[in-house]
Amino acid sequence: MSRQVAIVGVGHSKYGVRNDVNIPELAWESIKQALDDAGIEQKDIDYFIVSCAGGWSSEFLPAVVIGEYAGLTPKGTVRVEAACASGSAAIKLAHDMIASGTADIVMAIGIEKMNESPTPTLIECIGRAGNYFWEFESFGLTFPGYYALHATAYMDKYGATEEDLARVAVKNHYYGARNPKAHFQREITLEKALSSRYIAWPLKLYDCCPLSDGSATVILASEEVAKKLTDTPVWIAGIGSASGTSNISRRESYTSLKAAVLAAEQAYKMAGVDRENPVKYIDVAEVHDCFTIAEIMAYEDLGFCKRGEGVKLIRENQTYIGGLIPVNVSGGLKAKGHPIGATGEGMVAELTKQLRQEVERERQAPIKNGVALAHNIGGTGHYGYVIILSLSKPK
Amino acid sequence: MSRQVAIVGVGHSKYGVRNDVNIPELAWESIKQALDDAGIEQKDIDYFIVSCAGGWSSEFLPAVVIGEYAGLTPKGTVRVEAACASGSAAIKLAHDMIASGTADIVMAIGIEKMNESPTPTLIECIGRAGNYFWEFESFGLTFPGYYALHATAYMDKYGATEEDLARVAVKNHYYGARNPKAHFQREITLEKALSSRYIAWPLKLYDCCPLSDGSATVILASEEVAKKLTDTPVWIAGIGSASGTSNISRRESYTSLKAAVLAAEQAYKMAGVDRENPVKYIDVAEVHDCFTIAEIMAYEDLGFCKRGEGVKLIRENQTYIGGLIPVNVSGGLKAKGHPIGATGEGMVAELTKQLRQEVERERQAPIKNGVALAHNIGGTGHYGYVIILSLSKPK
Secondary structure, eight states, X not given: XXXXXXXXXXXXXXXXXXXXXXXXXXXXXXXXXXXXXXXXXXXXXXXXXXXXOOTTOSOSOHHHHHHHHTTOTTBEEEEEEBTBTHHHHXXXXXXXXXXXXXXXXXXXXXXXXXXXXXXXXXXXXXXXXXOIIIIIHHHOOXXXXXXXXXXXXXXXXXXXXXXXXXXXXXXXXXXXXXXXXXXXXXXXXXXXXXXXXXEETTEEGGGBOOOOEEEEEEEEXXXXXXXXXXXXXXXXXXEEEEXXXXXXXXXXXXXXXXXXXXXXXXXXXXXXXXXTOGGGTOSEEEOOOSBHHHHHHHHHHTTSSOTTOHHHHHHTTTTSTTSSSOXXXXXXXXXXXXXXXXXXXXXXXXXXXXXXXXXXXXXXXXXXXXXXXXXXXXXXXXXXEEEEEESSOOO | OOOOEEEEEEEEOOOBOXXXXXXXXXXXXXXXXXXXXXXXXXXXXXXXXXXXXXXXXXXSOHHHHHHHHTTOTTBEEEEEEBTBTHHHHHHHHHHHHHHHTSOSEEEEEEEEETTSSOHHHHHHHHHTTSOIIIIIHHHOOOHHXXXXXXXXXXXXHHOXXXXXXXXXXXXXXXXXXXXXXXXXXXXXXXXXXXXXOEEEXXXXXXXXXXXXXXXXXXXXXXXXXXXXXXXXOEEEEEEEEEEOOSSGGGOSOSSSOHHHHHHHHHHHHHHTOOTTOGGGTOSEEEOOOSBHHHHHHHHHHTXXXXXXXXXXXXXXXXXSTTSSSOBOTTOXXXXXXXXXXXXXXXXHHHXXXXXXXXXXXXXXXXXXXXXXXXXXXXXXXXXXXXXXXESSOOO
């Protein structure tokens, strides 16, 4: 019924503290790469979607500011926000627009300058990730505080330790050190992670992702156009999307994010992946490790292992290259960085390059089935998006 | 190729200063009406899109806060922003999602509480509608200032007067007085409008729309579902979308908004409406009268008359019911109000009721062809969206 959609071009800026550029300049870094990668020009784009959370941004209308600077005006556009999953939402909407036939080529541009605003505002905005009037204003819950609740629940239920959490940081810094686009490009030791200061017990500094600036762009096209543009289209095989309650006090479980579970179910179904054994299909995954505990929960929410066994995967190095399933071999949010609005496109840009076997050799995952998965969470499981990419055209 | 999409339910809160409700409560007013109108429940919704500009909102993640309160969790969701055209962007994306086959029923919820934030912040944010660093910070251009530039250019080029502008306000207040959902429900005289104080010459207080709180909801469905739910589906016949340069100093013309012209062209083409003579087809229109001059420019940008003759349409009462084409017989942004994120859905909810002949008798437009048009602008022509509705299923 609907048309198949493929990724034909990707771009990814250097993530980090980017005081050297303003918002449109930073966006252009990844837009230019994506246009060159696809071999097209701005006039070929039918519509562009800008994902940017932007509560802290000095530019109130980032989409049109970027559009003018990047030469995309007068194409139709919109800005989208799904907190830290904004970029995946942009890709879903771009996919649907092309599948519907109202557009042939759509550009999803993710951008965030987290370091632009004075810190108190930024921290306040991130603190508001849940319900503002109740949980933030009444109880003072901040973002690390929310994930600390998940960490203590998980540790209590499954016997995980602070050392287990730190292993996630060590892995992701290991790969970040091999990714020239990463915010942090240094390996860390388990001792260093464990001796860092507490932010919200049991989470320490090295359990938290940084506040990054960055942009990433993904160009999607219809089958007909994709076949003209590239010999290696990366198809969108599945997309799932769900939401969680605003108040986390109303969640059923604190060791799982239900929005992620539901989004994965939808994506697996659409892609024809057996949800009982997805690791049989998936060559490489990027998951939302805004805090180390989030990566361990993601293993379980995505069905990479049974409940309570996520901690074993990291203990046994099963999510390194060579293990059961390589996860966040880009460095993840933890080391590659987390410019909120760009994170979704950044994951998909990375996985597109992984599937095409174009990343740095030391962090290239073996590509067997040609299938990759991106897991992107907004807030504390308020938004859940899962995207499955494939080198084979979906049926 | 793609599926046809129809509106099966609409809701519209009272617009005004709504200190009596918070954001989710205000959203629920229109969500409830739309669910009842469609005869469905929350579980029937596949995905919901929340349009909210929200820079001034205390809720940082309005989509999930509304989702929890309205019982829409765990459905997939995203917030979208296209400045004052956010609501139309939500409807376009909802349309494409259904047309693509990834969803059968999508809810577009528009919401804004403009009066929630301290005024200085609000005015600053609205001042930023253009390019922040250049036009706002360097030259101090505010939103009325931008439209005052359009007004002076139009008056200079076509000999329009301040009285002509005031006639738009008089018409829209006339209809607002007959709309129980309107922010302002009082008629005004030409003298009263002309004697109000200057905001940005030549625009006076009565040339400006108010800062409103409000919500509006539109439920869209696939053809198959729509036929089961209603005997009077209102079909999406055409949608167009374009953008303008961020800096208005880079525009070609100040008597027209190019984004609106391009969006109208696309929508007319998709709907099979002759762009040389659209008034032959369209029974009733809602246009973006954030300032009185904007309505006159809209007449011309939409091709309701030739260039320079928009002012004649209002002088000759041709946009009242009984004239050439009734425009803003809801009261428009000027009198019905302008809760930014809700305005697009509010226009489409109004036109759906007009086509179904369900509005108050004194302001019901005659329905001959069963075609209606919504023209929704973001910023000062930064975003342009045009949506054409029809009682006949599109070919």
